[in-house]
Amino acid sequence: xxxxxxxxxxxxxxxxxxxxxxxxxxxxxxxxxxxxxxxxxxxxxxxxxxxxxxxxxxxxxxxxxxxxxxxxxxxxxxxxxxxxxxxxxxxxxxxxxxxxxxxxxxxxxxxxxxxxxxxxxxxxxxxxxxxxxxxxxxxxxxxxxxxxxxxxxxxxxxxxxxxxxxxxxxxxxxxxxxxxxxxxxxxxxxxxxxxxxxxxxxxxxxxxxxxxxxxxxxxxxxxxxxxxxxxxxxxxxxxxxxxxxxxxxxxxxxxxxxxxxxxxxxxxxxxxxxxxxxxxxxxxxxxxxxxxxxxxxxxxxxxxxxxxxxxxxxxxxxxxxxxxxxxxxxxxxxxxxxxxxxxxxxxxxxxxxxxxxxxxxxxxxxxxxxxxxxxxxxxxxxxxxxxxxxxx
Numbered sequence: 500x501x502x503x504x505x506x507x508x509x510x511x512x513x514x515x516x517x518x519x520x521x522x523x524x525x526x527x528x529x530x531x532x533x534x535x536x537x538x539x540x541x542x543x544x545x546x547x548x549x550x551x552x553x554x555x556x557x558x559x560x561x562x563x564x565x566x567x568x569x570x571x572x573x574x575x576x577x578x579x580x581x582x583x584x585x586x587x588x589x590x591x592x593x594x595x596x597x598x599x600x601x602x603x604x605x606x607x608x609x610x611x612x613x614x615x616x617x618x619x620x621x622x623x624x625x626x627x628x629x630x631x632x633x634x635x636x637x638x639x640x641x642x643x644x645x646x647x648x649x650x651x652x653x654x655x656x657x658x659x660x661x662x663x664x665x666x667x668x669x670x671x672x673x674x675x676x677x678x679x680x681x682x683x684x685x686x687x688x689x690x691x692x693x694x695x696x697x698x699x700x701x702x703x704x705x706x707x708x709x710x711x712x713x714x715x716x717x718x719x720x721x722x723x724x725x726x727x728x729x730x731x732x733x734x735x736x737x738x739x740x741x742x743x744x745x746x747x748x749x750x751x752x753x754x755x756x757x758x759x760x761x762x763x764x765x766x767x768x769x770x771x772x773x774x775x776x777x778x779x780x781x782x783x784x785x786x787x788x789x790x791x792x793x794x795x796x797x798x799x800x801x802x803x804x805x806x807x808x809x810x811x812x813x814x815x816x817x818x819x820x821x822x823x824x825x826x827x828x829x830x831x832x833x834x835x836x837x838x839x840x841x842x843x844x845x846x847x848x849x850x851x852x853x854x855x856x857x858x859x860x861x862x863x864x865x866x867x868x869x870x871x872x873x874x875x876x877x878x879x880x881x882x883x884x885x886x887x888x889x890x891x
Contacts, residue, residue, distance in 0.1 A: 697736035
């Protein structure tokens with residue numbers, strides 16, 4: 500009984516001294532954290548795991564060296580060793596979270612030009628999760644190795660490691676595939692957090708990227724959960740691969756009699772009258788002339804996918820309204836010609852509204868006519884060398 504009381508007294512004294520030490524360190528870090536964001540984050544995040552680790556270590560050392568002999572001493576020491584290992588692992592995981600916050604503190608993802616921030620966030624978050632997973636696995640392994648029976652079992656397992664590795668690889672083929680796919684996505688820069696994608700005919704953004712799955716937030720706040728291997732084995736549309744600014748189209752079908760130049764001038768007025776347009780691309784083209792209608796495609800640009808969606812809807816709405824108010828004869832209709840054929844009479848040329856034909860030439864060309872169009876044309880242009888004619 501005296502041995503147990505001595506041990507309890509020693510434990511209380513050691514725990515109290517450890518708590519006092521930890522709180523003193525925490526107070527110092529908190530005051531220094533007023534000048535340093537790193538120390539402030541360290542004081543907030545690592546306080547509890549640091550306290551548990553120091554207390555467990557102090558109690559374990561006191562019981563081992565100064566508590567004397569008492570009933571159940573070996574079992575208590577074993578339990579304290581396991582507690583110290585778990586507390587240290589918790590502290591390492593907390594430090595990994597602190598390093599993640601420090602790495603991401605200077606970069607924001609809620610700004611229009613956030614490509615670098617999204618890339619860094621994806622890689623740092625993935626590294627932190629890999630680190631935490633490795634710490635958990637190593638902690639469990641070290642804790643198990645404290646049992647003599649498990650150490651003996653480990654020796655026999657290592658002797659047959661070849662067969663077990665093959666069996667484990669076959670059993671975890673899908674899991675390991677997703678794991679390596681997640682690492683590939685994070686460090687190949689092919690997919691990042693907050694990227695805008697079209698997957699399974701759904702438009703959304705990457706909300707979360709883990710080692711095993713990717714969460715896509717659909718535009719209507721649904722979530723599409725896909726394995727990471729999906730993005731390495733199947734094609735998908737990536738709207739923000741090199742930047743946030745994107746192009747989009749709005750198409751309408753009208754009659755052959757529609758004045759294209761007037762409608763092109765109306766598109767220019769719509770784009771210039773809204774803040775959704777970033778001033779880069781505003782083009783109207785006739786893309787199809789089949790059957791009784793022609794298809795007009797308005798190509799516009801915006802700073803991000805959300806603004807582009809609203810801009811496309813606005814352009815479509817204004818063009819339809821303009822046709823209804825000004826050219827109702829250009830609405831889609833079916834014709835039945837009962838008159839005999841007549842000679843063709845050339846129609847007078849329609850002058851563009853508000854400007855000459857050269858001023859709006861660029862609004863009718865996607866790959867030429869303006870500086871931005873010329874750059875797009877250069878990206879899809881072939882070699883300038885002439886192909887020699889075949890010799891006879």
